[in-house]
Amino acid sequence: MTIPDTSTAVSERPAGASTAPRPFLDVRDLRVHFPTDDGLVKSVDGLSFQLEKGRTLGIVGESGSGKSVTSLGIMGLHTTGQYGRRKARISGEIWLDGTELLSAGPEHVRGLRGRRMAMIFQDPLSALHPYYTIGRQIVEAYRIHHDVDRKTARKRAVEMLDRVGIPQPDKRVDAYPHEFSGGMRQRAMIAMSLVNNPELLIADEPTTALDVTVQAQILDLVLDLQKEFGSAVIVITHDLGVVAELADDILVMYAGRCVERGPAERVFHEPRHPYTWGLLGSMPRLDREQRDRLVPVDGSPPSLINLPSGCAFNPRCPYADVPKDDVTRTIRPEPTEVGDRHWAACHLTREQRERIWTEEIAPRL
Amino acid sequence: MSNPVRGDGERDGGVGSSDPGRTAGRAEDAAPGEVLLKVTGLRKHFPIRKGLLQRRAGAVRAVDGVDFEVRSGETLGVVGESGCGKSTMGRLITRLLEPTAGTIEFEGEDITRLGVRGMRPLRRDVQMIFQDPYSSLNPRHTTGTIIGAPFRLQGVEPEGGIKKEVQRLLSVVGLSPEHYNRYPNEFSGGQRQRIGIARALALRPKLVVADEPVSALDVSIQAQVVNLMDDLQRELGLTYVIIAHDLSVVRHVSDRIAVMYLGRIVELADRELLYRAPMHPYTKALMSAVPIPDPRRRKDRSERVRLEGDVPSPIAPPSGCRFHTRCWKATTVCTTAEPPLEELRPGQQVACHHPENAVDRAPRDSGVAGTAQVVPTRR
Numbered sequence: 001m002t003i004p005d006t007s008t009a010v011s012e013r014p015a016g017a018s019t020a021p022r023p024f025l026d027v028r029d030l031r032v033h034f035p036t037d038d039g040l041v042k043s044v045d046g047l048s049f050q051l052e053k054g055r056t057l058g059i060v061g062e063s064g065s066g067k068s069v070t071s072l073g074i075m076g077l078h079t080t081g082q083y084g085r086r087k088a089r090i091s092g093e094i095w096l097d098g099t100e101l102l103s104a105g106p107e108h109v110r111g112l113r114g115r116r117m118a119m120i121f122q123d124p125l126s127a128l129h130p131y132y133t134i135g136r137q138i139v140e141a142y143r144i145h146h147d148v149d150r151k152t153a154r155k156r157a158v159e160m161l162d163r164v165g166i167p168q169p170d171k172r173v174d175a176y177p178h179e180f181s182g183g184m185r186q187r188a189m190i191a192m193s194l195v196n197n198p199e200l201l202i203a204d205e206p207t208t209a210l211d212v213t214v215q216a217q218i219l220d221l222v223l224d225l226q227k228e229f230g231s232a233v234i235v236i237t238h239d240l241g242v243v244a245e246l247a248d249d250i251l252v253m254y255a256g257r258c259v260e261r262g263p264a265e266r267v268f269h270e271p272r273h274p275y276t277w278g279l280l281g282s283m284p285r286l287d288r289e290q291r292d293r294l295v296p297v298d299g300s301p302p303s304l305i306n307l308p309s310g311c312a313f314n315p316r317c318p319y320a321d322v323p324k325d326d327v328t329r330t331i332r333p334e335p336t337e338v339g340d341r342h343w344a345a346c347h348l349t350r351e352q353r354e355r356i357w358t359e360e361i362a363p364r365l
Numbered sequence: 366m367s368n369p370v371r372g373d374g375e376r377d378g379g380v381g382s383s384d385p386g387r388t389a390g391r392a393e394d395a396a397p398g399e400v401l402l403k404v405t406g407l408r409k410h411f412p413i414r415k416g417l418l419q420r421r422a423g424a425v426r427a428v429d430g431v432d433f434e435v436r437s438g439e440t441l442g443v444v445g446e447s448g449c450g451k452s453t454m455g456r457l458i459t460r461l462l463e464p465t466a467g468t469i470e471f472e473g474e475d476i477t478r479l480g481v482r483g484m485r486p487l488r489r490d491v492q493m494i495f496q497d498p499y500s501s502l503n504p505r506h507t508t509g510t511i512i513g514a515p516f517r518l519q520g521v522e523p524e525g526g527i528k529k530e531v532q533r534l535l536s537v538v539g540l541s542p543e544h545y546n547r548y549p550n551e552f553s554g555g556q557r558q559r560i561g562i563a564r565a566l567a568l569r570p571k572l573v574v575a576d577e578p579v580s581a582l583d584v585s586i587q588a589q590v591v592n593l594m595d596d597l598q599r600e601l602g603l604t605y606v607i608i609a610h611d612l613s614v615v616r617h618v619s620d621r622i623a624v625m626y627l628g629r630i631v632e633l634a635d636r637e638l639l640y641r642a643p644m645h646p647y648t649k650a651l652m653s654a655v656p657i658p659d660p661r662r663r664k665d666r667s668e669r670v671r672l673e674g675d676v677p678s679p680i681a682p683p684s685g686c687r688f689h690t691r692c693w694k695a696t697t698v699c700t701t702a703e704p705p706l707e708e709l710r711p712g713q714q715v716a717c718h719h720p721e722n723a724v725d726r727a728p729r730d731s732g733v734a735g736t737a738q739v740v741p742t743r744r
Contacts, residue, residue, distance in 0.1 A: 062583035181675045211446035212610065213672045216654035220671065238584060241656030245663065264660040280658075282588035284617035286640065287657045293595070294617065296588030300553045 022095055023050035024232050025074075025200055030092035032069050032078065039305040043069040045256040047092075048335075051249075053199060056226065056233040058247030058264065060240060060279070064301055066256040067236045071202045074234075075119055076101060076109035096200065115145040118193035122205035124185035128177040134161070134188045135173035142195045160191040164221060183214035187221070194225060201226075202234045207242060219245055240283055244268060249341075252276050255302055255312040258335060262342030272344040272353050274317045277361045288365070295364055311347060319356065323347040397438035400473075401572060401604050402458060407431050407467035409453050413680065426679050427453040429628035430467070432706065435572065440598065440605040442619030442636075444612055444651070448676055449625040451608045455576045458606065459493050460484055471572070489519055492570040496577035498557030502549040508535070508560055509545040515567040534563040539593060555586035559593065566597065574606045579614060591618060612655050616640055621712075624648045627679055627687040630706055634713035644709060644720040646670075647688050686718065694719040696730040 032044040044066040051057045059067045072078055074096075078088035094101040096117065101109055121127040129137060138157035139150060146153070154173065161169035164187040177185055186206065193201060203222065207215040223246065226233050235246050243250055243264065250267040252260040252275065260273040271277055281295035299316040302308055310329040314320040320328045327347050335343035338350055346353065410424035428450040435441050443451045456462040458469055460476065468477045476487060495501035502511055512531045516523060523530035532542035538559040549557055558578065565573055578594065579587040591614065598605060609615050615622060622639050624632040624647065632645040643649045650670040657663075672691045677683055686704055689695040698718050706716040709723050718727040 062585060183675055211676070212612070212654045213446065213650060214675060215656075216669075216671060217673075219656065239656065240584070240658040244658045244660045245656045247660075268658065268660055278585055282585045283658060284588075284591070284613040285658055286613050286616060286652065286655050287659060287662065290616065290636075294588035294591055296592060297585035298589075300555055300586060301583070 022098060024053045024097055025051040026093070026095040027074070028093040028095070030070065030073060030094065031090065032066070032073050033089040035089065041304045042256050042307060043304060044073065047253070047256070047258055049251055049258065049261060051232045051234065053232045054230045055248045056235060056246050058243030058250045059234060059236045059253060060238065060243055060250060061253035062238060062301055064304065065253040067253055068204055071119065071204050071234065071236055074101070075113055075117060075202065076106065114141055114198070115196045116198055117200040117202070118196065118198035120189055120193050120201065120203040120206045122208050124182070124189045124209070125177065127189055128185060130177055133174050133176055134180070138192045138195055141192050145196050156195060157191070160195050161188065164188070164191045166191070182210055183217060186210060186218055190221065190225070194229065197229055199231050200234070201231045202236070204236045205238070206235065208237070208239070222246065240279060252279070255307055256304060257312060258345065259313065260344040261335065262339065266339060266342045270339065271357065272338040272342070273346050274319055275313050277357065278316075280365055281361065319348060322352060397602070399437050400434045401437040401471070402435040403470040404434070404458060405432050405468045407454070407457055407469065408465045409457055409462060410465045423680055426628050426682060428457060429682070431630050433623055433630060433633055435604060435606055437571070437604055438602055439620040440607055440618055442615035442622040443606065443608045443625060444610065444615045444622060445625035446610065446676055448679060450628040450679070451625050452576050454625070455493070455574045455606065455608045459491050459574050461493070489568040490571045492565040492568070492573050494561050494565045494573060494575040494578045497581055498554050498561055501561055502557055504549050507546050507548055511549070511560060512563045512567055515564060519568060521568065534567055537566070537597070538563045555582050555589060558582060558590055562593065562597070566601070569601065570603070572604045572606065574608070576608045577610070578607065580609060580611060587614070594618070612652060624651065627676065627682045629687060629716065631688065631717070632713070632715050633706065638710065638713045642722040644713060644715040644723050645717050646692050646694050646719070646721060649721055686716070696727065698727045698730040
């Protein structure tokens with residue numbers, strides 16, 4: 001069961017593109033829209049980012065901000081075919097190691113999925129098949145991409161279960177998902193996604209369903225495995241604590257767009273977007289003195305069908321009236337560089353943001 | 366600030382006629398700091414039945430002997446991992462579940478064995494906020510019906526009528542009075558949770574038990590609801606029992622905190638004591654497992670406690686101290702004798718033979734029984 005090498009049939013980097021080497025993963029102006037009876041839901045609306053091997057990108061945002069839709073888009077898991085009831089309209093470019101995935105065709109992407117890019121889902125109970133043993137599911141994932149017999153594949157499955165810290169892997173390989181605890185299931189799913197040594201690993205809320213002590217175990221495991229395998233990792237989560245532990249770079253999403261992107265250290269210590277300030281202010285934290293009050297973001301996230309004009313965050317932004325001529329309500333801000341590898345999409349000037357952060361926001365946190 | 370929910374004299378006036386027994390009880394509200402709720406030896410075992418005859422094959426010991434008090438005006442936070450019995454405990458003290466053993470006293474009155482009818486007047490004083498704002502509101506009822514239901518059930522006619530009172534409650538929780546005729550599906554998760562809060566506050570309860578009130582909400586909305594609950598407590602003099610798994614949220618809202626593990630309270634302490642110097646190893650492990658939202662502090666966490674494995678099954682909890690299978694300090698005594706919950710420092714009760722930040726209580730005992738260890742971070 002080998003996958004035919006179709007890479008030659010796929011468009012390589014377009015001629016005339018810049019000569020600088022393309023990053024391992026390069027997402028450009030990704031848009032994922034879903035037509036519904038009520039209108040067009042713009043789940044992801046112009047998202048661009050890059051990721052190199054061996055690095056971890058944390059995508060943070062609230063529910064409905066487009067984090068998961070982005071990851072499913074990269075993995076080619078949206079229904080775009082004619083028969084899908086809710087087919088997605090996807091545009092933009094997703095380059096994985098020099099291959100553009102959106103124009104590559106489903107057959108080609110299927111050959112990559114599971115082998116070069118793999119995914120860890122939030123809920124291992126629904127992502128694992130209840131009817132087959134853990135071992136059989138891992139063996140299947142391995143044999144789809146490797147021409148080996150069952151015995152070899154089974155050995156490989158036991159090896160992977162051992163690597164992710166499942167005790168007695170040679171026995172547990174024949175267990176069913178329901179015989180595992182939540183943490184064990186998540187470990188098994190990680191074993192399954194890593195069985196083919198993927199170069200890109202997407203973890204969508206990998207620890208949200210887990211208890212905090214088990215979450216800590218899984219986060220350690222993900223870090224160790226990344227070191228060992230040198231993969232590029234995307235961690236999608238709503239938990240700022242989790243990204244602070246894992247990510248080298250952070251991308252903050254709001255209403256399907258990137259509002260801020262930069263090195264983790266800068267996004268936490270010198271954030272340059274009012275929404276990021278809002279997230280940090282909303283969060284009670286154990287590592288600081290007790291605050292009297294949290295500073296929430298007023299209002300609620302906008303409808304993705306009727307996005308506010310201009311900056312999508314303007315109805316909730318306390319500084320929406322600072323820039324002149326009502327630009328926040330008329331012009332959509334583009335990400336601009338605010339520091340080394342650090343971008344933010346906001347109409348406030350750099351000086352205004354620096355002042356507001358140091359004088360008003362930071363002292364309250 | 367004037368009290369937004371309590372109408373003038375309504376509580377002792379118009380209401381009393383419908384149930385005379387209440388007025389007397391109402392007159393002597395517990396003063397702040399007095400014990401409002403006292404729980405002793407509370408247990409709840411869910412039987413497991415097997416076979417054709419539904420023979421009793423064992424029991425899930427969800428809550429297995431807890432004692433605590435809640436004082437008037439305070440917030441008691443209850444934390445623990447899933448399966449530790451915190452939600453069951455919440456449902457026991459609101460009498461939504463029948464306890465297997467133990468007593469629950471509310472304002473000095475034993476309410477453990479009160480029947481449905483006997484509990485009815487008490488339902489005014491004890492209310493609950495549920496975790497899931499989607500399943501806890503009837504999708505076929507309007508907001509007005511949902512928030513007005515407590516008045517109808519208790520036969521209370523608020524001053525100015527139910528509709529007016531409901532609209533006032535809506536504005537108290539930060540919704541618009543025009544939302545009166547809308548259905549739950551027209552609201553977002555955060556707004557629904559506000560409806561749940563308005564319903565819980567409708568009869569001006571003394572004690573509100575909130576089971577994971579913010580865990581289903583997004584971070585920015587979570588903070589709005591936490592602040593709202595905070596404001597309402599201050600304005601209405603409410604007493605809260607807040608059950609949550611998120612240690613940062615619990616620290617933010619609570620005055621005292623109970624840490625539960627496998628159906629028992631392992632530590633019960635004032636907030637600052639608990640977070641500054643936890644005594645139970647489990648508390649310490651729980652806190653050090655919380656990810657710190659600060660990339661600069663990744664390196665600092667070299668003294669991280671990592672627990673191995675999962676929580677054991679509450680069907681057959683470990684002998685002795687229930688935590689000994691995961692505890693790095695466990696010795697022989699821990700496997701045989703269950704440590705009692707005792708006050709080792711003013712304001713801090715701990716159930717442990719070898720507490721942290723305190724004198725060892727079984728110093729001569731040896732023999733390592735646990736599997737957990739303190740591991741340096743591998744970064």
